[in-house]
Amino acid sequence: MKNPMTAWLRCLPAAFLLLASSACTQASAAAQPLSDGPGTAGLADGDYYIVSKLSYKPMTAVRTADGQVLVVQHRWSAQRDAAQVWSVKHVEDGYALVSNQYQQALVIADASEEAGAVVSLSDGANGPGQRWLLQPHLDSYSIVAAHSGKALGVSGAFREEGAEYLQWAAPSDADNELFMFVRADAQARGRHAFDTDPLSSARYDNEAGLYHLPPLLPAALEADRLRQMKLMEYHPSGLYVEQGETVQLEVTGLSPDRDALVVMVGPANKFMGSTPCSKPMQWLAAPGHNQFTATRSGMLYFRYIDSGFGRTALPAVDVQVLQGGTPVPFYIAGQTQPDQWRHQLATRDTPYVEMIGPRSAITVRRDMLDRSDHADPASLLDYLEEMIRHHDAISGLDGSSEYDRPAPLRLHYQQDDQSSAKAVEGIFMYADDYFIGMPQDSPLALLNDPARSDPWGLWHEAGHIYQQSDWTWGAVTEVTVNIYSLHAQERFGLPTRLREVDPDTGMSSVDWAEQYLAQDERNFNDDASFAQSSAVSARLVMYQQMRNGLGDGFFHQLHKYYRRQPLDFAQRSDENTMIQQFIYRSCLVARQDLSAFFVAWGMTIDADTASRIDELQLSPASDLLALPE
Numbered sequence: 001m002k003n004p005m006t007a008w009l010r011c012l013p014a015a016f017l018l019l020a021s022s023a024c025t026q027a028s029a030a031a032q033p034l035s036d037g038p039g040t041a042g043l044a045d046g047d048y049y050i051v052s053k054l055s056y057k058p059m060t061a062v063r064t065a066d067g068q069v070l071v072v073q074h075r076w077s078a079q080r081d082a083a084q085v086w087s088v089k090h091v092e093d094g095y096a097l098v099s100n101q102y103q104q105a106l107v108i109a110d111a112s113e114e115a116g117a118v119v120s121l122s123d124g125a126n127g128p129g130q131r132w133l134l135q136p137h138l139d140s141y142s143i144v145a146a147h148s149g150k151a152l153g154v155s156g157a158f159r160e161e162g163a164e165y166l167q168w169a170a171p172s173d174a175d176n177e178l179f180m181f182v183r184a185d186a187q188a189r190g191r192h193a194f195d196t197d198p199l200s201s202a203r204y205d206n207e208a209g210l211y212h213l214p215p216l217l218p219a220a221l222e223a224d225r226l227r228q229m230k231l232m233e234y235h236p237s238g239l240y241v242e243q244g245e246t247v248q249l250e251v252t253g254l255s256p257d258r259d260a261l262v263v264m265v266g267p268a269n270k271f272m273g274s275t276p277c278s279k280p281m282q283w284l285a286a287p288g289h290n291q292f293t294a295t296r297s298g299m300l301y302f303r304y305i306d307s308g309f310g311r312t313a314l315p316a317v318d319v320q321v322l323q324g325g326t327p328v329p330f331y332i333a334g335q336t337q338p339d340q341w342r343h344q345l346a347t348r349d350t351p352y353v354e355m356i357g358p359r360s361a362i363t364v365r366r367d368m369l370d371r372s373d374h375a376d377p378a379s380l381l382d383y384l385e386e387m388i389r390h391h392d393a394i395s396g397l398d399g400s401s402e403y404d405r406p407a408p409l410r411l412h413y414q415q416d417d418q419s420s421a422k423a424v425e426g427i428f429m430y431a432d433d434y435f436i437g438m439p440q441d442s443p444l445a446l447l448n449d450p451a452r453s454d455p456w457g458l459w460h461e462a463g464h465i466y467q468q469s470d471w472t473w474g475a476v477t478e479v480t481v482n483i484y485s486l487h488a489q490e491r492f493g494l495p496t497r498l499r500e501v502d503p504d505t506g507m508s509s510v511d512w513a514e515q516y517l518a519q520d521e522r523n524f525n526d527d528a529s530f531a532q533s534s535a536v537s538a539r540l541v542m543y544q545q546m547r548n549g550l551g552d553g554f555f556h557q558l559h560k561y562y563r564r565q566p567l568d569f570a571q572r573s574d575e576n577t578m579i580q581q582f583i584y585r586s587c588l589v590a591r592q593d594l595s596a597f598f599v600a601w602g603m604t605i606d607a608d609t610a611s612r613i614d615e616l617q618l619s620p621a622s623d624l625l626a627l628p629e
Contacts (some may be wrong), residue, residue, distance in 0.1 A: 002332070005621065011155070011538075012556070019377060025137070029484070031390045032189060032245055032362055033310035033534075039079040041198045042093070042134070043088055043134055043141070043181055044483075045089050045090055046087070046088060046183065046184075047086070047088075047100065047183070047185075047435040048085070048086055048087075048181040048184055049084055049085065049086070049089050049181075049182040049184050049309075050097070050143075050179050050180075050181060051180040051182055051307070051309075052073055052154055052175075052176070052178075052179055052493055053140050053175045053176075053178040053179065053180060053220070053368070054154050054175040054220060055154065055158075055159040055160075055163075056218055056220050056221045056224070056307065056308075057072055057073040057074060057075060057076070057161065057166065057224075058073070058074065058076060058084045059071060059072075059073060059084070059086065059179075060073065060081075060083050060084045061083045061084075061100075061101050061102055061121060061138070061580075062074065062083060063485060064110045068122055069102060069104075069120070070120070070122065070123055070164065071106065071119050071165055072161070072162050072163060072164050072165070072374040072383065072495075072569070073154060073161065073163050073165075073166065074161050075161055076164070076510055076578075077222040077242055080184070081101075081404075082099075082100040082101040082587045083099070083100075083101040085099075085101075085184045085218050085278065086098060086099060086100065086106070086184075087100060087105075087389075088181065089125060091125055091126045091131055091134075092126070092131065093136055093146075094129065094131040094132050094133045094134075094146045095131070095132050095133070095145075096125035096126060096130055096132070099121055099124060100267050102121055103122065104121035104122055104123055105122060105123070105124060105125045105127075105274075106120075106121065106130070106132070107119065107121065107127070107129045107130045107166050107305075108129035108145050108147070108148070108306045109129065110127035111128035111147050112129070112148075112167070113148040113150070113567070114167070114380075115150060115164065115166075115169055116166050116167070116168070116169055117167040117619060118164055118165070118166055118167075119152065119164070119165045119166070119167070121145060129145065129147055131145075131147070132144065132145060132146060132152075133146050134181075134337040135171055137173055137178060137501070138260065138262055138282055138283060138284045138312060139180065139259065139260035139262065140172055140178040140179055140180045140181075141178065141180075141181060142171035142172075142177055142178060142179075143179055143181055143293075143327065144171050145167055149170060150167045150168055150169055150179065151167050151168055151169070151170065151171035151172065152166070152167060152168070152174045152178075153165065153166055153167075154166075154176040154178075154179040154278070154564045155167040156573065157174075157175075157176040157202065158573070159220065159223065159224050159347050159407070160566065160568050160569040160571075161566045161568045161569060161573050162569035162570055163254070163569040164214060164444060164569075165424075166330070166484060168557075169549035171376050173279070175220070180307065180308045182307075185283065187291070188244045188507070188587040189354060192311065193313070193619060194217050194308065195214060195215070195306075195313060195407055196405055196406075197218055197408055198214040198215060198217070198408055199214075199358060199359070199408060199409075199410070201214050201316065201356070202214055202234060204235070204236030204250060204330070204332060204356070206236060206237060206239050206325075206327040206328070206330050207242065207327055209239070209249075209316070209320055209321035209322070209325070209556075210318070210320055210321075211235065211237065211302065211315050211319040211320075211321075212316055212317075212318055212615075213235050213261075213302055213304050213318070213319060214256070214304075214306045214316040214395055214610075215259070215304050215305055215306035215307065215313065215315075215316070216233050216234070216235070216304065216306070216409060217407075217408060217409065217536050218233060218306075218307060218308075219231050219232070219305075219409060219433070219434065220354065221308070222408075222409060223408050223433075224566075225403065225563065226395075226397075226407060226423075226466075226468070226470065226563065227295060227468040227469050227562050227566055228465060228466050228467060228468055228475060229431065229432070229433050229464065229467070230266075230433035230434050231407055231409035231410060231411060231412075232361060232409055232410040232411065232412040232434055232435065232463065233268070233305055233409060234264060234267070234268060234301040234302060234303040234304075234432070235301065235302040235303075235304065235320070236299070236301060236330075236354055236361060236363075237299070237300040237301060237302060237325065238327060238328055238330030238354055239299070239300040239321065239324075239326060239328070240298070240299055240300070240325065240326050240327075240328050240351060241265050241294045241299075241300050242294065242296060242297050242326075242351045243295065243296050243297040244293065244294065244511045245293070245294050245324050245325075246292075246293050246323060246324055247291070247292055247294060247300075247321070247323065247324030247325060247358040248289070248324060249263070249285070249290050249291075249292065249319055249320060249321045249322060250286055250288065250289055250290075250319070250320045250322060250325040251285050251286070251288060251290060251317060251318075251319055252287075252316040252317065252318040252319075252320075252494050253315055253316065253318055254285065254286070254301060254317045255287075255288065255289045255314070255315075256287055256308055257304060258287070258309075258314055258399055258450075259304075259307050259309070260284055260304075260337075261283065261284075261285040261302065261303070261304045261319075261494070262282050262284055262302075262304075263279065263282070263283045263284065263285050263290070263292075263301075263302060263303075264280040264282050264283075264301040264302075264303055264304040264576050265281040265295075265296055265297070265298045265299075265300055265301075266278055266280035266281060266296060266297075266298030266299065266301075266551075267268035267280060267281070267298075267299065267301055267363070267434065267435060267437075268280060268301075268303070268433075268434045268437050269414070269432070269434055269437070270432040270433060270434075271416055271419045271435045271437065272416070272419040272420075272421025272423040272424050272427065272430065272437065272439070273419050273420050273422070273424075279298060280296075280298065280301070281294060281296050281298075281302075285319075287603070291371055296323075297351075297471040298394060298413075299308065299328070299352055299354065299363060300321075300325055302319060303436055304464070313467075317578045321429055324439075324586040326348075326350055327343050327344075327348060327350075327351055327353060328350040328366075328510075328586075329341065329344040329348050329350070329366070330344065330353070330354050330355075330356070331344075331353075331354070331355040331356065331378075331381075331507070333355075333356065333357040333358065333375040333377075333378060333382075333541055334358075335384075335552060336374050338376070338378075338423075341377060344411060347583055349366075350364055350366060351358065351365055351582045352364065352366060353365075353369050354363055354381065355368055356410070357380075357383055357385050357410075358385060358455065358460040359382060359385060359388050359406075359407075359409070359411060360384035360385055360388060360410055360411050360412075360413070361410045361411070361412045361413070361414075362377075362380065362381070362384075362412075362413050362414075362446065362575060362609055363414045363415060363474045364414075364415040364438070364443045364447065365415055365417055365443075367449060368415060368441075368443050368444070371444065372443075372448050373443055373448045373449060375447060375448060375449070376414045379449065379451070380446065380449070380450070383449075383450050383451055383455075383577055384413070384458075386492075387458065387459060387462060387488055388406075388411060388462070388491075389463055390484075390487055390488045390491045391459075391466050391484045391488065391490075392557070393445060393488075393552075394483065394484055394552065394555050394559075395466055395484075395555075395556070395559045396486040396556035396557060396558075396559040397559075398556070400452065400566065402561055403560065403563045403564055404425040404563065405443050407421050409466060409525050411462060412434065412435040412436065412438070412445060413436050413438060413443075413559060413579075414435045414436065414437060414438065414619060415438050415439075415441040415443045416438055417439075418441060419437075421552075423438065423491060424437075427441050428445075428457055429440060429445075429457045429458075429459040429460075429461045430461065431464035431465050432464070433550065436465070436568075438555030442457065445457055445458065446458060451492075451522060454543070455477035455488075455492075455532060456489075456497070459484060459485040459488040459489065460481055460484075460485050462484065463481040463483070463485050464481050466484050467480055467481050467484075468559060468562050468567075468594060469572070470562050470566055470567045470571075470572065470578065470581070471558075471562065471581070471582045471585075473525075473579060473629045474525075474575065474576045475526075475527070475539070476537070476539060477523040479536055479540050479543065480537050480543060482540050482543075483543050483544075483547070484557060485497075486498070486544060486547075487552075487629065496544075496628065496629075498510050498628050499542060499628070499629070503546050505532065507532075507534070508626050509537040509538060509540060509541055510541060510628060512530070512531065512534035512537050512538040512541075513537075513538040513541035513542070513626035513627065514627060515531060515534075515538075516529070516530055516531070516534070516538045516602075517601070517625065519610045521602075522600075522601065522602030523580070523602045524539065524542070524601050524602040524603045525602075525603070529602060539586055541627070541628060544628045545597075545624050545626065545627075545628065546590075546594075546597075546624060547624075548624075548626070548628060549622065549624035549626070550590050550592075550621075550624070554566070554586075554590055555588060558585065558586065558589045559587045561585055561588070562585070565585075567581060574623075578605070580605070580608070580609040583594075583595075583603065583605055583609055583613075583614060584612050586598075586607050586619060587613050588616060590621065591618060592618055592619060592621040592622075593616070593618040593619065593620045593621060594621050594624070595610065595613055595615060595620075597621055597624045597625065600625060
């Protein structure tokens with residue numbers, strides 16, 4: 001039986017094979033060395049904050065209530081905190097990392113060589129498991145245990161507070177295995193105010209090769225604030241670079257003592273499956289003249305972000321591309337005129353085109369654009385910008401506080417011409433950190449004017465970017481994403497899909513929900529409790545009932561509450577805890593006791609959660625079980 005929710009998921013049937021890519025060859029299959037680019041000299045002895053690239057949180061030694069000392073990632077302290085400062089000392093051919101708070105060295109207990117071994121502290125500085133090798137990668141380092149050759153990583157790649165550091169496999173360029181070493185002096189604090197609208201002052205001129213680049217906020221910090229996935233944290237150039245091509249550029253205004261400018265050939269991404277094009281080539285730029293040879297083909301991007309470690313914000317930098325790169329058709333909303341766009345299409349023969357809005361970006365192959373209806377790029381970007389505003393609205397991103405300001409980074413829709421056909425088999429679109437991937441022919445859903453086609457996939461994948469991780473457990477990953485889709489559908493004036501009848505089953509989402517609620521036995525988080533694979537379809541009705549009965553303000557406030565009170569590592573590591581927190585917090589935000597509603601939907605409420613709800617002394621909710629019209 002066909003899944004009645006198939007058309008709602010990120011994995012939609014694909015009618016065509018993946019287009020072959022001319023933008024990447026097997027010659028670029030070798031992994032980029034961890035030491036590519038300048039600035040890879042050994043680290044000088046001294047006091048440092050050790051900051052995860054994954055979370056932008058510093059490594060912190062904390063004592064628990066029972067007296068045990070743990071090494072975890074933790075938010076920045078308001079003042080200089082010895083628990084977050086580490087003395088880096090040369091020891092033989094490596095380093096010792098010594099806690100300023102406890103004067104003990106970071107160690108792999110018992111010098112274990114097992115993957116998953118937890119780090120801790122011990123006396124001495126050169127004992128078994130205490131010596132570390134720092135392997136540079138662009139503006140960060142892998143921390144490698146000298147005795148095992150395995151790299152340090154953040155447990156489970158969690159951004160949450162309390163996540164421990166474990167010894168994993170051989171070093172890689174994964175964010176959870178990379179760390180920035182920031183001098184622990186008066187200038188290194190991470191407390192200055194960021195520019196909350198950096199994109200408005202950016203200037204891109206791909207014809208002249210001139211770029212004015214304000215620093216962007218780290219996507220990891222924004223994802224942590226919003227409790228969602230990472231957005232695009234790099235500037236476009238509108239230039240296409242061929243493998244083997246020499247690129248020369250002049251960089252003005254870059255401080256060698258602060259955050260880095262990384263030049264990328266190919267975007268930051270996590271394409272489906274490992275291919276030669278899975279990773280961008282990256283070059284750590286230095287002030288003044290730079291030259292490198294591209295090891296792969298792709299669009300050129302500039303990653304210039306302000307980590308917040310200085311007392312003042314970073315200045316903008318200016319980049320002039322002196323050699324290398326070919327201008328592609330490059331539409332900039334509010335700047336490129338229709339006749340200019342037509343001229344670019346007529347005169348620029350390149351594999352890609354790019355279109356850039358205030359908070360959106362589109363990168364597709366030229367042959368895909370030529371197969372489309374050639375909709376006005378202004379209308380395409382306007383549509384995406386409106387969709388983003390709708391997703392902001394249901395998320396409570398109204399700018400009322402620093403917690404609730406919309407993200408000042410772009411949402412990047414990017415054609416995936418790099419994954420293997422097998423990796424994207426059955427996938428229409430997908431969302432991941434930094435971008436929304438559009439394999440096969442799915443870019444046509446965007447390029448053929450989404451206002452006149454079926455834009456559900458666009459809303460759905462953007463919803464995955466907005467989904468808050470703290471109340472997205474396994475059973476609802478493909479459910480709560482459609483809270484945003486349904487809101488966008490309503491705001492665009494379209495009828496709800498909840499009443500749309502699947503021709504294969506003769507059932508709508510509401511029908512499936514009604515059938516489920518009539519059962520004697522119900523388990524909301526067990527797919528087997530739902531008939532004919534209708535779990536995703538029926539579950540969404542519960543969230544829509546909450547929206548109908550409690551108003552849009554409920555979801556606004558729920559998002560806001562989670563931004564102010566995020567779950568910690570222990571809570572996020574346990575699915576039942578996430579569920580119980582959602583039940584309790586929903587009652588708290590609604591200011592009504594929703595227990596009977598959740599029980600009706602087959603959600604189990606633990607005794608502790610029930611007691612906490614009772615303590616709120618809330619009135620029972622009015623009937624929320626009315627089926628959506």
